[in-house]
Amino acid sequence: MTLRPPHPGSLVALAILALVAGGFFALLRAGGSGSGIFSIGPYLVQVLIFSLVQATLSTILSLGLGTALALALARRRFPGRDTLLAFLGTTMVIPTIVAVFAVLTVYGRNGWAARLLADSGAGPIGIFGYPGILIAHVFLNAPFVARVALDALDTVPAEQWRLASALGFTPRQIFRHLDWPALRTVLPGLASLVFLLCFKSFAVVLALGGGPGRATLEVAIYEALKVDLDFARAASLSLVQVAICLAVASLLQKPLAYRPAAATVRGAPVRSDARDRRLKAFDSAVLILGFGFIGPLALSVLTGLGHLGAVMDADLFQALATSLAIASAAAALACCLALLLGAAARHRRFVLGSPRGASLFELIPNLLLAVPPFALTAGLFAIVRPLADPALAGAVLLPLINGLGSLPFVYRSVAPRLMLAEERYGRLSASLGLAGASRLRIVDWPLLRQPLGAAFALAMALSFGDFGIIALFGGPELRTLPYLLYERLGAYRFDEASAIGLIVVLVAFLLARLSGRLPYARD
Amino acid sequence: MFGRIALALASLCLAAGLASAQTKPVLTVYTYSSFAGKYGPGKTVKERFEAVCNCELAWVTAEDAGSLLGRLRLEGSDTKADAVVGLDMNLAAEAKALNLFAPHGVNTEGLTLPVAWSDDTFIPYDWGYLAFVYDSSKLANPPKSLKELVEHPNGPRIVLQDPRTSAPGLGFLLWMEKIYGDGADKAWADLRPRIVTFTKGWSEAYGLFLKGEADMVMSYTTSPAYHVTVEKKNQYKAAAFDEGHYLHIELAGMTKTAKNPELARKFMEFVLSDAFQSAMPEGNWMMPAKASAASLPEAFKDAIQPSRTLLFTPDEVRENRRAFVDRWLNATAR
Numbered sequence: 001m002t003l004r005p006p007h008p009g010s011l012v013a014l015a016i017l018a019l020v021a022g023g024f025f026a027l028l029r030a031g032g033s034g035s036g037i038f039s040i041g042p043y044l045v046q047v048l049i050f051s052l053v054q055a056t057l058s059t060i061l062s063l064g065l066g067t068a069l070a071l072a073l074a075r076r077r078f079p080g081r082d083t084l085l086a087f088l089g090t091t092m093v094i095p096t097i098v099a100v101f102a103v104l105t106v107y108g109r110n111g112w113a114a115r116l117l118a119d120s121g122a123g124p125i126g127i128f129g130y131p132g133i134l135i136a137h138v139f140l141n142a143p144f145v146a147r148v149a150l151d152a153l154d155t156v157p158a159e160q161w162r163l164a165s166a167l168g169f170t171p172r173q174i175f176r177h178l179d180w181p182a183l184r185t186v187l188p189g190l191a192s193l194v195f196l197l198c199f200k201s202f203a204v205v206l207a208l209g210g211g212p213g214r215a216t217l218e219v220a221i222y223e224a225l226k227v228d229l230d231f232a233r234a235a236s237l238s239l240v241q242v243a244i245c246l247a248v249a250s251l252l253q254k255p256l257a258y259r260p261a262a263a264t265v266r267g268a269p270v271r272s273d274a275r276d277r278r279l280k281a282f283d284s285a286v287l288i289l290g291f292g293f294i295g296p297l298a299l300s301v302l303t304g305l306g307h308l309g310a311v312m313d314a315d316l317f318q319a320l321a322t323s324l325a326i327a328s329a330a331a332a333l334a335c336c337l338a339l340l341l342g343a344a345a346r347h348r349r350f351v352l353g354s355p356r357g358a359s360l361f362e363l364i365p366n367l368l369l370a371v372p373p374f375a376l377t378a379g380l381f382a383i384v385r386p387l388a389d390p391a392l393a394g395a396v397l398l399p400l401i402n403g404l405g406s407l408p409f410v411y412r413s414v415a416p417r418l419m420l421a422e423e424r425y426g427r428l429s430a431s432l433g434l435a436g437a438s439r440l441r442i443v444d445w446p447l448l449r450q451p452l453g454a455a456f457a458l459a460m461a462l463s464f465g466d467f468g469i470i471a472l473f474g475g476p477e478l479r480t481l482p483y484l485l486y487e488r489l490g491a492y493r494f495d496e497a498s499a500i501g502l503i504v505v506l507v508a509f510l511l512a513r514l515s516g517r518l519p520y521a522r523d
Numbered sequence: 524m525f526g527r528i529a530l531a532l533a534s535l536c537l538a539a540g541l542a543s544a545q546t547k548p549v550l551t552v553y554t555y556s557s558f559a560g561k562y563g564p565g566k567t568v569k570e571r572f573e574a575v576c577n578c579e580l581a582w583v584t585a586e587d588a589g590s591l592l593g594r595l596r597l598e599g600s601d602t603k604a605d606a607v608v609g610l611d612m613n614l615a616a617e618a619k620a621l622n623l624f625a626p627h628g629v630n631t632e633g634l635t636l637p638v639a640w641s642d643d644t645f646i647p648y649d650w651g652y653l654a655f656v657y658d659s660s661k662l663a664n665p666p667k668s669l670k671e672l673v674e675h676p677n678g679p680r681i682v683l684q685d686p687r688t689s690a691p692g693l694g695f696l697l698w699m700e701k702i703y704g705d706g707a708d709k710a711w712a713d714l715r716p717r718i719v720t721f722t723k724g725w726s727e728a729y730g731l732f733l734k735g736e737a738d739m740v741m742s743y744t745t746s747p748a749y750h751v752t753v754e755k756k757n758q759y760k761a762a763a764f765d766e767g768h769y770l771h772i773e774l775a776g777m778t779k780t781a782k783n784p785e786l787a788r789k790f791m792e793f794v795l796s797d798a799f800q801s802a803m804p805e806g807n808w809m810m811p812a813k814a815s816a817a818s819l820p821e822a823f824k825d826a827i828q829p830s831r832t833l834l835f836t837p838d839e840v841r842e843n844r845r846a847f848v849d850r851w852l853n854a855t856a857r
Contacts, residue, residue: 030597043852101730110735128720206685206723207731211715213856223687226589228845229596229617315561382597389603471586472594476559483556486586489726490557492749492808494733497726 009344012337013364016404020371023379027235030382044220048244051216054130054205055198058137062194065138066145067183069290072283073146074153074179075274082513084291085150088143089454089512090505091298093461095482096203097489098301098501103127103136103208105300112296132208137201139297141194142290148413151451152186153179155420161270171273185419189362189412192249196369196408199245217241221372231378238375245370250363304502307495315484316500320507323464323480326398331459333403334410335452341365341407342415350422362415365408373468377401381472394473402463409462410455414448421447457515461508481507548578550786553591553604556584564806571798578786587724588690588773592618599623605781606790608648610774612834613693616841618776619644625779627791634795634813637770637832645774648794649809651743652768652829653694654761655681662738668765669702672739673714679738681714682728685721686848691728691771692721695741697840698769700847701833707847711854718855743771744829748822749808767831773809 069088073081094102107113107127117125125131156178164174202218209215217237224234273279341361348357377397384393425443429435434442467482481504488497550572559565559582569580583604585591588611595602595618602623610618618624626643634640636647655672657665662679666672672679684692703710719737722728732740739762750759775794781787793799797818800811804820811819835843 043849043856046856097727097730100727101734104731104734104736108734108736203723203727206688207720207727210720211718211855212685212687212721212852215856219685219687226593227687227693229593231596313561378593378597385598386601471556471590476582476584484560486726487556487560488562489730490555491560491562492729492746492753493562494730 007344007347009340009342009347009361012340013344013361016337016364016368019380019404020367020376022383023371023376024235024238025379026382027231027238027375027379030231030378044217046213047215047217047220050214051199052244052248054133054137054214055195055201057130058134058141058198059191059195061134061138062141062145063187063191065142065290065293066190067149067187068286069142069146070149070153070183071175071179072286072290073150075271075279076283076287085147086509086513086515087298088147088150089458089515090143090461090509091140091294092144093458093465093508094140094301094505095465095467095485095501096201097207097485098498098505099136099140099297100204100207101303101498101501102297102300103132103139105303106296107132107135128208128210129214132210133201133205133214135297136204136208137198139294140204141197143294145190145194146290148186148190149183151413151454152182152416155416156182161272165270165272169272171276171279174271174273185416186412188252189416192252192366193369193408193412195248195252196245196366199248200241200370200372218372218374221375225374225378234372234375234378238372241372242367242370246363246367249366249370250359301502301505304495304498304500307499308502311484311488311496311499311503315479316481316503319479319481319484320503322478323482323507324460326402326480327460327463329399330402330406330463331410331456333399334406334459335414335456337403337407338365338410338414338455339418339448339452341411342418345415346418346422349419350426362411365411368404369408373401373405374472376404377469377472394478398469398473398478399463401469402466403459405466405469406459406462410459413451413455413458417447417451418444454512454515457511461511464507464511465504548783548786549581550576550578550783550790551581551583551603551605552790553583553585553594553607553609555587555591555609558582558609558807559584562806564802567802567806568799571802572790572793575793575798576786576789578783580790588614589688592621595623596621600780602778602780604778605783605787606775606777608773608775608794610645610776611690612770612772612774612837613690613697613840613844615642615645615774615837619837620841623778623780624776625781625784625787627775627777628788629791629795631795635810636772636812637829638772638834645776646791646794647772647812648775648799649803649807649812650770650772651745651809652770652827652832653691653698653741654744654746654763654768654827655739656732656742656746656759656761657739658758659760660758665739665760665762667763669698670766672764673699673703673710676713676716678717680717680719680736681739681741682719682731682737683721683741684725684728685723686851689722689724689728691725691741691743693844694769694771696847696851697835698833699851700843701769701835702766708850708854711851715855721855743809744768744826745804745808745810745823748804748820748826751822751825752805752820761827763827763829765830767833768829769833772812773807 105111107125114125160178164178200216200218202216205214205216206219221234221237224230224237341364345358345361348354348361380397381393384397421444429439429443465482467486470480470483481500485497485500488500557563565582572580585594588609591607591609592614595604624644627646629646631640631646634647636650640647666675666678683695686692686696699707699710728740729742731737744761747759747761750756777787777791795813800814801818803809803811804823
């Protein structure tokens with residue numbers, strides 16, 4: 001057997017692992033007073049239990065609402081549907097502080113919901129604690145779940161729809177044989193994604209939790225990094241978090257679902273179940289409920305509208321330009337890495353016949369999600385620091401860390417399409433001797449174009465709304481919009497901050513709308 | 524031929540670059556983001572210092588005092604910071620332990636701080652008392668003391684900051700320890716039902732308060748001055764507590780590794796000058812550390828004057844913070 005050069009995706013995987021490991025070692029070396037992680041004692045256990053419970057509940061609710069919305073949207077056509085779809089890709093990137101204030105504007109003591117309840121004679125609702133945390137998490141995640149699930153439903157080939165209608169499938173049979181297999185390809189990945197996001201959710205949990213009993217491990221990591229300056233402890237706590245997250249994520253991904261698909265022609269499907277009367281009522285209920293929940297929260301972002309004029313200045317436009325530049329670099333990086341990783345996973349699964357090997361690659365995006373961004377940033381900063389001055393270090397590390405941060409999301413939309421392309425055309429292209437660039441152009445690209453564009457826009461939006469990392473690097477020379485937002489908050493200018501928050505959300509919405517307008521893949 | 528021209532041009536550029544670098548030395552000052560931001564005092568300080576130092580002042584920012592310290596620790600002795608503005612008393616011992624700071628050599632007599640100052644590493648540049656801020660149009664009878672707030676079961680609902688992630692949060696924890704000592708557990712348990720939530724930082728808490736989620740928020744005695752001066756709103760007040768208020772002092776220092784120690788020292792002197800001090804009240808919404816009462820803006824003169832100043836020394840904070848935080852966790856985490 002000859003030694004072949006490794007797949008470029010394998011190199012990418014190794015590079016990412018090396019980067020993360022390097023960050024951890026740098027943190028451990030930067031050291032600290034060396035107090036063990038167990039000195040937190042029973043509190044750590046309590047935090048872990050709370051994190052697991054709230055993340056599980058958030059995941060179940062987000063997936064439930066998201067999937068129901070996706071099915072309803074797949075079956076229904078109505079005016080404004082496109083705008084709605086663009087809007088679905090937006091909530092996830094709302095800066096947490098904006099999301100927290102949105103939840104309070106609607107469900108808080110003086111919120112819309114509270115006033116409605118008061119008018120109808122019911123008592124006030126207590127938002128702090130589980131209700132607030134779950135509402136915020138579902139608001140941030142369910143629309144994203146709906147968007148990705150809807151994308152998956154769109155991959156069902158037209159032949160199958162024709163066959164279903166020829167055989168007179170009942171709505172139940174349609175769900176079982178057409179919708180469910182399509183959903184099954186994305187739901188495990190989405191579940192682990194949402195779970196990880198909620199498990200380490202930090203500012204939302206602190207603000208809406210009500211007390212320190214409702215905190216996530218991320219608080220302990222933050223405290224160790226920022227207050228105790230005990231970097232070794234931060235590193236070991238991060239390892240605990242990574243271990244738990246990876247264990248849960250691999251459990252969720254165990255049924256590595258992918259469905260064999262033989263069909264090759266696809267058009268706009270004619271869904272016979274759209275005519276079913278009971279489903280019509282059900283879908284309407286889901287849509288009303290879903291948007292009755294998401295809509296007001298999203299609308300409350302508009303509170304910044306009246307103060308837009310006050311924030312329009314040179315600083316703002318410079319920050320906007322900086323944000324866009326960093327976001328596009330990060331998105332480009334994330335897309336390249338996701339394509340290479342996905343290609344490597346596909347290679348393992350189909351060419352080498354090793355689904356186990358493939359799933360190892362699929363764990364890497366989850367690993368990146370599980371790593372606390374502050375700890376990773378601090379570690380990488382410690383490595384880069386002696387080599388470059390702060391401004392340069394920031395300019396290099398920001399796109400890198402933001403790119404790595406959005407890789408899990410990009411991977412989620414790109415990888416299933418790569419697998420699909422292989423399933424549908426793999427044998428054909430092998431028999432035709434298609435390989436390399438021409439294969440990418442003819443076989444993969446048509447299927448990839450749309451999700452990749454959408455993923456690029458999403459990655460941009462995610463990095464656009466990021467504050468956690470910019471907090472470490474930002475400064476007069478490297479100011480992004482979220483950075484400006486927090487700067488204004490620190491100077492009591494809450495109205496101006498809400499206007500900047502609105503601009504962040506608007507840009508994210510435009511990016512999502514743009515990605516939705518990219519030509520749909522036709523085979 | 525072309526090579527020679529290129530070489531000549533390159534050396535010219537190099538020479539010009541060096542020359543410009545020589546005429547204007549750069550003083551790099553680390554601070555937190557709202558200090559250097561649009562409404563912070565950073566711009567004024569930069570302009571005024573550059574007018575007298577024949578140098579350039581470059582701000583490098585971190586999120587807050589804690590991140591500032593974390594960054595210094597990460598960078599260690601190859602930090603680019605010549606000076607740091609924005610640490611506070613509760614971090615002072617940790618900061619000193621980094622062994623990065625040089626004695627400031629500035630005469631600190633005549634400070635208008637509520638406490639005597641003798642530290643030779645850090646200079647206080649502004650201060651404020653922690654206080655609960657409330658809306659007097661909604662809360663007519665605020666508690667008159669911390670004990671009244673804590674022990675009155677029907678008292679106002681308050682929003683606090685998490686002491687593990689926030690400076691005023693830690694300040695309030697220390698306040699409780701000062702008043703209650705060993706009884707702090709019980710006091711926290713008594714207060715617990717009326718704590719709406721603990722937020723990550725001051726901004727979230729103040730935002731919650733402005734949205735009406737709580738009757739009072741942990742902030743500073745100087746906060747109402749902002750509402751009066753900028754928003755022309757008079758209803759926001761700080762509640763005066765009989766037992767006294769916990770003091771928050773912000774600090775500046777210069778590093779041992781400053782590239783131009785003379786310039787850094789000059790900046791340390793500048794921190795206590797009128798030019799710097801007069802930028803603090805309406806730039807940072809804190810009391811200047813050295814100011815004549817006459818130069819204080821009107822709204823600041825109305826700030827409540829606590830009868831007693833509560834303060835742990837930096838070393839006490841460093842020794843006890845872990846134990847205090849753990850006690851707070853056990854008393855409030857459910």
